Amino acid sequence: MTKDIRRGYALNDEKEFSDESINKLIIAGEDLLYLLNRDYKIKGASTFVGNHYLLSERQRLALVRGISKEENITLRKSKEIKCDLLGEIVHIDGFNTIITLEVALSKSIVIKSMDGTIRDLAGLRGTYSVIDKTYVAIKLIKNMLEKYKISKAIFYLDAPVSNSGRLKMKILEELSFANFEVEVENINGVDKVLETKENVISSDAIILDKCKSFYNLNDKILKELNIELNVIDFSKLYI
Structure with a gap:
């Protein structure tokens, strides 16, 4: 429980x-x-x-x-995927994506950054525990990816973080009947892997600066969920 x-x-x-x-x-x-x-x-x-x-x-x-400086925001905006994800493989920054949703669902402070992605102030610091909002967050991810009719989702979790193995099992359990293939990798150096990928789902600024393309999934999820957020909106500073 x-x-x-x-x-x-x-x-x-x-x-x-x-x-x-x-x-x-x-x-x-x-x-x-x-x-x-x-x-x-x-x-x-x-x-x-x-x-x-x-x-x-x-x-x-x-x-x-x-x-972030405007030239970095412009670079990120140029990589943001606006079109359909039909049949695509997406690469998900697991802790980054799930924790931000957990924070938003907890009505804690979230930030809409200048690049439009949603970030939080939670901080991982090498430890993580599954909470009641974890299941909801995974289900929200599942529902949105099914809506986009992707072919496969690969979640990347930082292996050194405590309970990364437990979160892997929870993801596989919650997505066992998803309408897309699911893979969860517990690895070292998640950032370095995602920096080489396209169709990345993350709000990590360093990853967004280096990856080939990304999808702003959490922003889409929270807009569709239409819940009241404790949000600090810096996105209006980028015109």
């Missing part, structure tokens, strides 16, 4: 991500974007902006995960 857990929630989130705080974050995001577009490094620039606006660690993390 899995616990009812709010993935990605922190006790100070109501204060740190109130409407007033989010408005300040958007302004801080504009300043960070200005610096990144002038080739300042993200670490130094985010520290400078964070100190200027007296941001907390989670607020700074939200900035870093939401803001």
